[in-house]
Amino acid sequence: MTSGIAFTKRLLEAFLAGMGISTVVSLLVFPITCRQIFFTQSGAFAGSIKATLAAQAAYMETLEREDMFDLRDSQEDVSAGKSHHLLHRHHHSKIHDDRRSLVDIETERLKAAIQAMSELLGKMHQDITFAKREFAYGKLDASDIDSLFKLFRNIVLPLTGIASAAELFERMAHQQGWAQSKQSEDGSIPSSNPEAEAKVKSEKREWNKIMSKLHKPFQVMSAAMNDGLDHSMLVLEMKKSSKSSKSRASVPKTQDDVEAGVLKPGDSGFAEQLSKRTKDFYEARKVFLGEWCYSKGLKLQGTSFANKPDEFPKANEIEYPFFKDPETHKRNQHQLFLILEMEHLLWKTGQAVLALVDYADAKAKDGSMRHKRLIVPSARRCKKWAKAIFSVEDTNTDISPDSAGDGNTGICLGTSFGAQLDPEHLPPANAFQRATDKLRSIGRFLGGREIAIVAFLADTQTFFLQQRLLWAEIMVSIGMTLTAGSGIFGFLGRTAGTVFAMIASFIMWYIVDGKTPGVIVFLFLFTFCEFYLIIKIPRLTIIGVILTVSQVLIIGYELQVRKVGLQQATSNGQPFYPIYLLAPYRLACVAGGMAVAFIWTFIPYPITERSQLRSDLGASLHLLANFYSLVHTTVSSRLRGYEGDITKKTSPGYKLQKAQTSVYAKELVLLAGLKQHSAFTAWEPTFGGRFPKETYDALIAEVQHILNYLALISYASASFSHDPADEPEKAGWIADFGRLVGKLDTTSHEITSVLALCAASVANGTPLPPYLKAPEPYQLSKKLEQLDPTILSATHILEPGYSAFAVMQIASSLVSDDVGRLIE
Template sequence: MTASSADHDVPKQSKRPSIWKRIADKLQLNVPMVLLMFKGAVGPTVAVAIYQNSSVAAHYSTIGYLIPIMAILTVPILPRARFIQNFIVSSLLVCLAAALSLLAMWCSVKARENTTHNTAESKSNGPVPGALISPYNAAAAVNMAIWFRAYRPQYFLPTILFGIFVNVTGSYGPLFSLMEESETLVKRLLETFFAGFAISFAVNFLIIPLTSRTLVNMFMTHEIQGFKSVFEAQTRFLLSLPTRDWYGAKGRSTGSNTSSDEDDDPFTRPIHWKEADALKKATTAVTELQVKIKSEMRYAKREADYSKLSAKDYGTLGRLCKNILLPILGMDSLTEVTDRLEKRGGWSAIRTPMDHEMSEKEFNTLEEKEKEQWHSIFEQLQGPVLELQKIMAEGLDHSLYQLELVKKPKGFAKSDIEAHAVDTAPGCKGFSKLLEDGIDRFMKQREGPLKQWCAEKGMDHSTERDSTQPTDYPLHQRHQSQLYLILDLEYSFLMAARAILDLVKFADSKVEDGTMSKKRLIVPSWRRLKKWVIAACTREDNNLDYQSYSTRSGTVTVYLHDALQADKDAEHLPPATGWEKMTDKLRVIPHFIGSNESTFGFRVATATMCIMIVAFLRNSQKFFIEQRLLWGSIMVAISMSQTAGSGAYGQFLRFSGTALAMVASYIDWYIVDEHTAGIIVFLGITMFLYHYPMIRWQSDPVVPMIGMVTVVLIVGYELQVKQIGIPLSTSNGQVYHPLYELAPYRLAAVLGGVGVAFFFTYFPSVVTARTQLRTDLGSSLYLLSNYYSCIYQTVNHRIRSAEGDPNDENSPGRKLEKARTRLFAKELILLQGMRHHAAFTSWELSIGGKFPRTSYDKLIHHTQNIIHFTTMISYVTETFSSFPGRTQPHDSETSDEWLTDFKLLVSSLKLTSQNVTSLLSIIAAAISTGKPLPPYLKAPEPVHIGQMLVGLDPDILSTRHVSEPGYAAFAVMQVAITMLGDDLVGMLAEAKKLVGEVNYGVDVLGIESLEGSAVASQVKVGGVKQD
């Protein structure tokens, strides 16, 4: 580029985007989000508007304001498959609520008949036309109170609808003396609820329809484009590698003032590394998209749609995208290796004792030369890697074009494709060949620098050098570690390229077989529908979106049957007789009643009854109806959660959201001088704005929902009064308040409900987020030990080629795959839940010593690392069989022999699996129970592959095989095993700090370091040694 052209480009680069563009970027607003916000606002706005029709107002009378509330709580902006499932469950629960309400009111009516005799003159108007209410009756009130407490479930949206229905019928039930009046109320409530459901249903299907398949397509498009951003970040990361402090020079120059605790802190970096941070950010973004795809995929497969790709195609696409992500995560783990290396002094710290003939001066001279060589190997790799990355990015574009996830560039007409049938541009037939050639070229280009580097390090493949002992070379251990790290880096690029090639071939196959030529009706199979019905009725705690739902109730509960495999009972022998087998089933009942969920439900029912009891007492029943305390009791159920931290956080947000909604109600009502048309318009704008946080932060939709419901309650009620008049509005027993009074009353009701919820969160006992965090950490480690064991069983089956047919559901490989997937999903759920609990601990009252937040954060970090490195080991063995041989045909026999020996080597890793699994189980038990660890517990030593070559061919790991793709896979395994062992050591040390270590003796000499000499002087007593 010339100077003139550079100057010419300056104005283009300095041009700032418009203010609207900057605001949209800041708020992360885009066209799909704005359309969804509009879609969400349509339902409640239409529901409020149609009530202004006289016939509609006459029919629904004083409960018409519930129609827009139902249109909000059924969430019409959900993708179609999710909405239908939510719609069906909500409808069934509302029908169940109606049946239970009729049964409860029948008990109330019968109790009234046997205690009082009311005349027609003593009755007054009720909540709906035809439902007359009678004076207070104690027996009727007590019956309704018992029913109300027994049938008050605590879950999320569908059961909130259930709760509203039961609350309304429960508060008016004691006032009815005839079943006809009760049936009239239930009938009108059902009509009101389903009117709101119908509006929501129409909005979901007709207004900007959004299917689960459309959402998956959008996620996949963003993920594939995100891979390109990751490759750009990897390019900058690779260029920054030579500039890092690999030899600890900066640490030595500064005098090493950092403490050991700071060195062990996994959340700090000695030297800022913006390229690594950018890579981490880009990798996290695509990982989150993969999780979203996994969560939404099961709905997309169950959905009927008029499209091109089948459910099986979507499953294949998800798997191919995951295969691209895994080697990208391997590249991200290289930053973890580099950080740990820098904290421990760089490569200079990896050396044998200086008792060799080489002097210190000679050693330093050799080290300076090594620095140049180490930087040089990275510079030589940059060219081939950048060339490969460019083709990989084009491969991603090609896949997007072929699968029609994005439109082809302008000018890319079909005639051009037909005219250039063998063109290798992205989107053309011959591109896959171009990508294959690029991969082969990369494998050839990498051989030269690798062999040259090995020769310079004295690691060439001559027989004399291979037979030399490592102790003869002070830098041998360092050279070997450096070689493994380089191969790990190359392996990540190579496997990402091969995964993209698989995606390209799949996209081409869909074009060739005519799948992408036209749309067709895609209908889910009976098997998928059966799985959907089962999933709708079961817990689904192994799905990745379970965590986002469960945290709305305050905690994540994941069953551990997979990890504990508890077939023994310390208090019962296995049932033998018929009577024992029959009565053994009855043990489920006390387990269910005594579960944490049942205990929490009873706590919430008690809290709700503290407000609802006002409706069942003579002197306060009228006040309860008049001042609308009903919504305070509903707020109790919505606000309470199982842990104190999440409860306090949620209660604060709910109160703040209600206060904000009160202000919005004032604006909607008075800014247009109380004109109905203007109020409805501003109400729609308010609903539109409230959907922004609901879409932006999908994990916590309760706050914007409460805000919308509050606005509708206040403004909708006032519009109802304007339409039907004050006399009819007060006929249900509620006192009329103008809006400026009604809004503070609503806020006061919410404050009362939140206050009661806060009290019963701590009374009579409290479950803190800190306790739940410890419990979940123990559960996570139990699952991790099982996951680790499952991975190594998988590896052993693969080495012996004993996995069987992958399409056979009963084959060992398929069963292990299902077990791994289930355990991995549960691990991710628990990791997300523990991060939530850790954040909620700051919302809890701190009594006594401080909470050891740092120790928990480190343990969670080590857990996540172990999951990552274990998964990498599994991935390496899975992809190993698909490696091509050496590019030279005459070396194929040698490659096959090397592969066979390598499989034999990996099969000997079983012992390490047992030791690691045992250690994880012991730490999990100690953390779960809060008991100290056993004494003298040590982490197993990392497996050194060189020590396992006894009895095998000593030439198997010679650097003559360094160009083999399988050799790079071996290097990845060695790095992963070493890092995993390092995390085990760190996890054990943090666990000892947290729960302590059993010490059966007292050191009389007071010198803990001299354990050997103090053994005879110790007195055996009970005790716990705290680190």
């Protein structure tokens, strides 16, 4: 008993000493805080915004070209120095070859840039909670971190919406046959109806002209936003400034400098210059819309334009809606809505960047950036922190996994009434798949948890102790993973790490001929480099830890024997092995333990990466249904004026906005996990039919798109949260619009119901109800024109609410389309 207590005490002291050393190192030697991570991510986030703006500019340049839909080899694109990973979104309708059009290439690049930006925002949301709780010595406190994240999110939402314009243009091109007039394999243009082909060419040339006119103002606005981001990062000290910029910042700037636009990021007065450039873009937008109306024979009453204002037709010569021909009216309205969406979203992005610049200048003006100070979390935040310790963490996976039935139905009455399909396996397609299909049922009959019982049996206890099988037992607990796909990856990775540890141990020991000082120095160098790998690639943390621990155990045991003597070292019953035998023993024990962990990940019941992917996809759809319901209620309350003052916590608008933010963040985190599960499915062996990975990837992409469009609808509808006392000159049209909407029954939760049904179907492996169809898009514009033909006329296109309505119409139509694809 005495020796047992002494050993326990010594073990406790060793653990406490290790934790104490790590605490001192993390606080004093290498103090890396969550605040530093957040600020580093903020700088990277500004770079991702610039990349998205560059991709958007390249996309618009493509739309200026007449050959935008001509096919070309991917090698041409690679030779230009632009590599890209294609997203297989429309896998059922696209030909998998290396020939793509310029529009397809640039659209995928734009989507990839926006996806990278959204993923980084999701990572920042995960770190912000811990960053706000930290005690720190710095310049920005917890409220500043929270404000910065909100400002970043306000930039992402309109910038993400630009992808919806690209998506709508792509679908419109397919509907109108633009994409069908591509070149064939031999370079010739397929023959078609000459009249239809002439019409297609005319429409394409019209879009080429529109995009050519939009190019310069968009380019100027993008450059202004890039400068605004640089200025914010410089002022908030998230980007290092050059000596020249520091010297410029110290020189007072005049109003003439602002008017001339010579100020650079970091200069005082830059915010005023950026505000002027944003207003210039808005004025250029007016001129372009005037030219568009002139080209269509429409006149904007009460406005003046630089281009031929006297040649506009008189108002009494225009009938509403725009054109007598419904088809022409519909085509021109779609064109107008798309132009308004692109301009409105870029302008709102500029406004969001300007808000970030103003915030940075305000922090510099109030003295926050002059010197560092001790930052202590508030009492309210500490209280929330204490409550979080004892609360259950939200894992975003409330739907239970894998409840599929056996499907023993003998009569086929259609897909919905027939035998239930396995959501993780396609029907066996060859002899091997049919033979291994039966193996999947073995796990139901096997069970057991006692894998270390050999340590307590009289016949095997000595062998367990002498051969150091305790190492293998520890590896079992470390190597066990939740899913089979990550188990295979972990087995291979950790075994490879132990092989490297064995080789490194030989190098450390024999390169200095076993001399203790040299061995310790080399152990430090190797350990330092390996921890650099852990920090740079967090995904390989466990592999790096096993590598480091294996080296310490091998080298440490040899040095221990040298210090305490052979007799005392072997007094515990374990024989002494020299390093050339101990290192392979360590490898064998680790490999054996990892093999046991690998086997028991599959047995008795394998939680595969595929079943986890399906379960989490069901949870994601369930959250998406919740998010749609919140967005629908928010938009309805804004249109009817029931939102209240969103600055007050008791108002309906504040509660809805808070709930939206929470669900949106959960969905982003869950989508990142889904993509990781999908990547790990490639590591799992397939028994029976092939796993339909392409289908699951397409479903994940649809969920991502619907989430972006819903967030865009919610963001655009904020334009209707208007207080007439703030800007009375803009209140008239919005008030009239609200009154008309109030007369319509716009309440519809069909999409909520459909998404909830899809969630249950995916999670439980059950079919959808028969004859289920996607809800038709709500034709709000058509119903409004029936009540008041002039409410959506061209005379109102300069109203901010009109552009917001165009954004909402486009995004809602895309949501309906994607819900239909989700059902298919």
